Structures are given as structure tokens and as C-alpha cells.
Amino acid sequence: MSKTVPASILSVRDLRIGIGNQSDLLHGVSFDILPGETYGLVGESGSGKSITGLSVLGLLKRPLQVTGGSILFREQDVLKLNKRERRRLRGDRMAMVFQEPMTALNPLATVGRQIAEMFVVHRGLSWAQARLKAVEALETVHVPAPDERARSYPHQLSGGMRQRVMIAIALACRPDLLIADEPTTALDVTVQAEVLKLIAELCQREGTAVLLVSHDLGVIANMCRRVGVMDRGRLVEEQDTRALFETPLHPYTRGLLAARPRLGSRTISERGRLTELDELVADTQRGRDAPTLVTPRGMLAEAGR
Amino acid sequence: MSTPLLEIRDLTVHFPLPKPFLFGSTRVLKAVQGVSLTLNEGECLSIVGESGCGKSTTALSVMGLQEPTSGEILFKGKPLTGPNAPTRKERARIAQMVFQDPYASLNPRQTVGRILAAQLALHDIAHGSEASHRVADMLSRVGLTPDHADRYPHEFSGGQRQRIGIARALMLDPKILVLDEPVSALDVSIQAQIINLLMDLQETLGLSYIMISHDLSVVEHVSDRVAVMYFGRVVEEGDWHSIFSRPTHPYTRRLIGSVPDPDAILSGDRGLPDAAEIPRNARFSPDVSRKPDPHENVEPSQLVSIGATHRVRLAQ
Numbered sequence: 001m002s003k004t005v006p007a008s009i010l011s012v013r014d015l016r017i018g019i020g021n022q023s024d025l026l027h028g029v030s031f032d033i034l035p036g037e038t039y040g041l042v043g044e045s046g047s048g049k050s051i052t053g054l055s056v057l058g059l060l061k062r063p064l065q066v067t068g069g070s071i072l073f074r075e076q077d078v079l080k081l082n083k084r085e086r087r088r089l090r091g092d093r094m095a096m097v098f099q100e101p102m103t104a105l106n107p108l109a110t111v112g113r114q115i116a117e118m119f120v121v122h123r124g125l126s127w128a129q130a131r132l133k134a135v136e137a138l139e140t141v142h143v144p145a146p147d148e149r150a151r152s153y154p155h156q157l158s159g160g161m162r163q164r165v166m167i168a169i170a171l172a173c174r175p176d177l178l179i180a181d182e183p184t185t186a187l188d189v190t191v192q193a194e195v196l197k198l199i200a201e202l203c204q205r206e207g208t209a210v211l212l213v214s215h216d217l218g219v220i221a222n223m224c225r226r227v228g229v230m231d232r233g234r235l236v237e238e239q240d241t242r243a244l245f246e247t248p249l250h251p252y253t254r255g256l257l258a259a260r261p262r263l264g265s266r267t268i269s270e271r272g273r274l275t276e277l278d279e280l281v282a283d284t285q286r287g288r289d290a291p292t293l294v295t296p297r298g299m300l301a302e303a304g305r
Numbered sequence: 306m307s308t309p310l311l312e313i314r315d316l317t318v319h320f321p322l323p324k325p326f327l328f329g330s331t332r333v334l335k336a337v338q339g340v341s342l343t344l345n346e347g348e349c350l351s352i353v354g355e356s357g358c359g360k361s362t363t364a365l366s367v368m369g370l371q372e373p374t375s376g377e378i379l380f381k382g383k384p385l386t387g388p389n390a391p392t393r394k395e396r397a398r399i400a401q402m403v404f405q406d407p408y409a410s411l412n413p414r415q416t417v418g419r420i421l422a423a424q425l426a427l428h429d430i431a432h433g434s435e436a437s438h439r440v441a442d443m444l445s446r447v448g449l450t451p452d453h454a455d456r457y458p459h460e461f462s463g464g465q466r467q468r469i470g471i472a473r474a475l476m477l478d479p480k481i482l483v484l485d486e487p488v489s490a491l492d493v494s495i496q497a498q499i500i501n502l503l504m505d506l507q508e509t510l511g512l513s514y515i516m517i518s519h520d521l522s523v524v525e526h527v528s529d530r531v532a533v534m535y536f537g538r539v540v541e542e543g544d545w546h547s548i549f550s551r552p553t554h555p556y557t558r559r560l561i562g563s564v565p566d567p568d569a570i571l572s573g574d575r576g577l578p579d580a581a582e583i584p585r586n587a588r589f590s591p592d593v594s595r596k597p598d599p600h601e602n603v604e605p606s607q608l609v610s611i612g613a614t615h616r617v618r619l620a621q
Contacts, residue, residue, distance in 0.1 A: 044492035044493065044494050044495075045463070045492055159356070188355040188356055188519060189355070189519055189521070189560060189563040189564055190355060190559055190560060190563045191355070192563065192565070193562075193563040193565070196565070215492060215493055216493070216565065217493065217567050218564065218565030218566055218567050218570070219565050220567075221565065221566075221567035221570045221571060222565045222567075222570050241571070242571050245567050245568070245571055246571075255494070256493060256494060259493065259494055259496070259497040260493050260496070260497070260522070261496070261497070261500065261522040261523050261525070261526040262522055262566070262568065263521060263522045263525060263549075263561075263564055263566045263569075264525070264549070264566075264568075265522075265525075265526075266525055266526055266545075268546055271504065271526070271527070273501050273504065274497035274500055274501055274526065275497065276497045276498050276501065277494040277495075277497065277498075
């Protein structure tokens with residue numbers, strides 16, 4: 001097993017997040033993302049999936065803070081870096097796509113300028129050069145008439161276009177890791193499909209690893225090779241996507257999979273009730289780690305941990 | 306045939322846009338263009354489509370919150386629009402709405418009891434202890450407990466808030482509930498509970514639903530009939546089974562094909578069911594390969610029957 005597995009790009013070990021010195025939001029989460037891999041974190045709101053993503057970038061808002069564990073990015077513990085060093089990483093080597101592009105973009109600057117800023121800050125280009133690069137970046141995210149669009153303000157664009165701009169900003173410096181927090185939740189299904197395809201296509205081309213945070217099992221299945229399921233601040237299960245849907249191990253995952261309405265599941269004769277989550281999972285079973293965590297390093301590495 | 310509970314006839318809603326220049330011509334945004342739909346008693350009609358397709362505007366017209374440009378809406382054969390329209394108070398007892406975002410649609414400064422009881426007082430149905438009795442009754446009906454009446458909305462979770470939103474809509478005993486994306490703001494784990502609650506209430510209270518949604522798996526599960534809207538027009542309509550087993554209009558097919566369905570993705574089977582046959586030489590309208598302009602007049606077209614209850618829009 002061990003011979004061909006590359007070093008992980010991101011390695012989160014026993015990450016704890018809390019308020020003050022209590023770790024009451026995230027109780028020790030560990031996972032690895034390999035270079036070029038798309039890893040999904042799925043869970044309901046309040047399960048801790050978003051703060052996990054934010055803590056990797058160092059964007060946790062007070063009073064939330066990391067109270068324990070380590071976040072190794074390219075074998076370097078980012079928690080030990082000072083603010084300046086982290087700022088240099090952020091946007092350059094690791095970047096983020098947020099859920100709501102309207103609030104994440106600056107309404108007072110043209111989108112071209114917001115993309116160009118990345119090249120000015122991280123690559124030291126002049127604004128004139130950066131603007132040309134920005135137009136190119138818009139072209140790679142398939143924005144029609146990129147020259148013209150670069151001069152528009154966020155409010156002049158549709159939701160799907162705004163999210164494309166966000167992706168262009170995030171991928172401008174060809175980061176090693178992209179964190180996408182519910183990137184398509186605010187979009188229509190047809191637009192969602194296009195945006196997901198775009199993220200997959202660009203990240204595959206550049207070999208960018210992706211941490212995809214979502215509550216939508218469909219999106220996760222569409223994008224990810226491996227999935228971690230979070231519940232109440234714990235990673236309760238981690239498996240290959242296919243295995244997760246075929247043989248979910250943790251009772252919470254089983255409940256989550258059974259509770260969703262599925263396309264094509266209704267029979268003509270009746271309109272059955274949906275199974276509710278708490279019919280399948282007892283409260284005492286929630287938020288505990290499953291004993292069988294499967295990682296890409298195989299069971300062997302897992303046993304040695 | 307008996308009169309349907311609600312009938313929307315040729316509903317058109319245009320929004321005037323500001324003039325581009327001082328002497329420019331006034332442009333209008335044609336949000337809804339000739340929509341006709343019927344809702345039978347005890348039925349759930351779903352309207353699906355992307356944002357901007359006019360589904361919410363149609364629902365707001367039913368609620369009386371949006372004056373139609375032309376067309377009429379009949380409730381049990383009596384018009385809800387025009388000179389003989391009922392007053393707002395009368396309307397409130399016909400149709401009520403459940404909003405998408407339970408965080409934004411409840412007054413944060415009023416207790417749940419007050420939110421629910423206000424309408425009873427306003428309609429002079431019940432006051433004082435009689436009102437609080439009814440509030441307690443309604444709360445237990447939607448799966449909350451009577452003592453929740455003393456709490457404020459922020460003390461509840463998203464799913465509980467949506468239950469309060471449903472209770473609020475049901476206080477006046479309306480015949481029709483307009484559900485505007487009732488579960489899309491909720492967690493997957495909570496969605497099932499709210500969907501089950503809505504289906505139970507429909508059965509026990511004999512309600513009729515108009516559900517606006519873009520989540521097709523929920524639509525398939527709950528609806529009796531489905532209308533697909535695209536740029537202000539109904540492009541396909543039929544009972545839920547025809548729509549999902551024989552999606553015919555290219556837009557419907559695109560919509561169903563875009564749903565990220567884990568089972569289909571993992572089994573590698575992304576194929577859609579076959580479309581129903583349309584007459585030779587016929588062409589679907591509008592052309593979905595390019596985006597229609599909502600300011601322009603649409604090409605003449607009509608809904609053509611392609612099954613017992615299944616209709617699709619073809620160009621004339």
C-alpha cells in the first residue's frame with residue numbers, strides 16, 4: 001500500500017475548535033487530502049463542517065478559535081505561522097469559494113479589478129498587466145465576453161456568473177488547495193450543474209486539491225472521490241464515495257441517506273412517508289467516531305496511527 | 306366536470322422598467338405570460354423552474370400580493386381579481402403562504418403565541434383564552450408543544466421555525482396553502498420531517514397545496530401534478546408520474562438531468578427516461594438552446610396534449 005501514496009497536501013490532525021479554551025464545537029477531527037484529490041465534508045448545519053474549512057485558511061472569527069490539534073499544509077503546520085505568513089499563503093497557495101457570491105464580492109469594485117488584485121498582491125504584477133491576466137482568468141471560467149465583463153460590477157452579473165468570478169479569483173494564482181464552502185447552494189439546479197463541472201474541470205487540469213463542504217449528498221457524490229461525514233463536531237465516518245452510498249457504516253450516515261427524498265423513488269400507487277432521521281439514529285449514537293475509519297492510506301496506516 | 310378549487314386563466318404580469326433614456330420607450334419585463342393552471346381540491350400542484358421564470362410571481366398573484374396585468378384567478382368559480390375581488394381579510398381565509406426562509410419570515414420581537422393569535426383577533430374569530438387555546442391546539446398539530454407559545458422565534462431551530470410558519474399559515478383555516486420553497490432552507494435531515502408534516506396536514510385538514518420549488522426530488526415525492534415554467538410560460542404540465550417518467554420538453558429534461566442524484570451518478574446511469582412522442586414537424590417552444598429575452602414578445606405557441614393529462618408547449 002505504502003509505496004505509491006504521495007504525501008498529503010493537507011493533513012488535519014485532531015483539530016479542536018472552541019470558544020475560549022473549551023473545545024465545544026469541534027472535538028478532534030482528522031483527515032487527509034491528497035494532491036489533486038477532491039474530498040467532501042458533508043453534514044447538517046452546526047455539525048462543524050464550515051468552521052473546519054475556515055480554520056484551514058485561518059479565517060475563523062472571534063470568539064471561535066482553534067484550541068488544539070494541527071493543520072499541516074504541504075507538511076508545514078499553518079497554525080504555527082504568523083499572520084503575515086498565513087496571509088501570503090491565503091489566496092496564493094490555498095483559496096476559498098464562498099456560498100453567497102453577492103456578499104463575498106466587493107460591490108464597489110469591478111470584477112476585473114477584484115481578480116487583478118490577486119496578481120498584484122501575490123505575483124507583484126502592475127495593475128495594467130494584472131488586468132490583462134484578469135480577463136484571461138475570466139475566459140478560463142467560461143464567462144462570455146470577458147473583456148466587457150471585467151468592467152462590470154458584481155450586481156450587474158447573474159448568480160451563476162458571480163460564482164464564476166469567485167472561482168476565477170480563487171484559482172487565479174493556481175493554488176494547491178481550494179476550499180469550496182457550499183459553492184452552489186445559492187444557485188439554480190441547471191446553473192449548479194455548470195458551476196460544479198467548471199470546478200471539477202479546472203481543478204483536474206491544474207491538479208488542485210479541493211475540500212468541498214456541502215450538505216447536499218448529490219453534489220458530494222458528483223464531485224468527490226472520498227467523503228467525510230460530520231455530525232455534532234465529530235467526523236463520524238470517512239469512506240470512498242461509492243462505498244459510503246452502498247454500505248454506510250455509521251448509523252448517522254445510514255439515517256442521512258435514508259431520510260432524503262430520492263428522485264425516482266416514489267411508486268405510482270402511494271405517496272409514502274419519508275423516513276425521518278431520528279427514526280433510524282438514536283441520540284446516543286450521534287456524534288461519535290465510527291471505529292472503522294477507512295483512509296486512502298489503507299487499513300494498515302490506520303492501524304498504526 | 307366539477308369546478309376546480311382554484312383556476313388561473315391566462316395570467317399575465319408585466320413589470321414596467323425605468324426608461325433607459327429620457328425619451329426612450331418604456332420597456333416592460335414580461336414576468337408571467339399567459340399562464341393557465343387549475344388546482345383541484347385536496348391536490349398538490351407544484352410549479353418548478355429556475356429563478357426568474359415567474360413561478361413566485363404566479364404564486365404572489367394567487368395570494369393577492371401581486372396585481373395581474375391581465376387574466377383572472379377564480380376561487381370556486383368566483384373571481385379573486387378585478388372589481389368584484391374579495392377584500393384582503395376575506396382572501397386571507399382562502400389562501401395562506403408558507404415562506405422559504407423561516408428565519409426571515411417571523412417577527413423576532415413577538416412571541417410565537419402572539420404571532421399566531423394576532424390573526425384570530427384581527428378576524429374577530431377568538432380572543433383571550435379562547436385564542437390561546439387555539440394556538441396551543443395548532444402548535445401540537447404541527448409537532449410543537451403548547452408551552453412553545455411563550456418563546457421568541459430565535460429560540461427555535463430552523464425546522465421548528467418552519468413548523469411555526471406552517472402553524473401561522475393554518476390559523477385561519479385556509480383552503481389553499483402556497484408553499485414557497487418550504488424545505489430548501491432546511492437541512493437534509495430536517496427536510497423529511499417537514500415534508501411528512503405537510504403531507505399529514507394535507508390529509509387531515511383536506512388542504513390543497515401550490516408548491517413552488519426547484520428541488521425536483523421533493524417535487525416528485527409530494528406533488529399530484531407538476532407544471533414546469535420557463536421564462537414566464539408553462540412549457541410542460543401533467544400529473545407527476547407523466548412528468549417524471551416521460552419528461553418531454555427539452556427544458557424539463559434539462560432540469561431533471563441537472564439534479565445531482567447520488568444513486569444515478571454512482572451507478573453511472575445518467576440516462577433520462579424517453580420523451581413522449583410529439584407530432585411530426587412540430588417544434589418545442591421556446592427554443593431552449595438560446596436564452597429568451599423577457600422583454601420581447603414570445604412566439605405564438607400552445608400547450609398540446611401528448612397523454613391523458615400530459616401537455617407540452619409546441620410552436621404554432
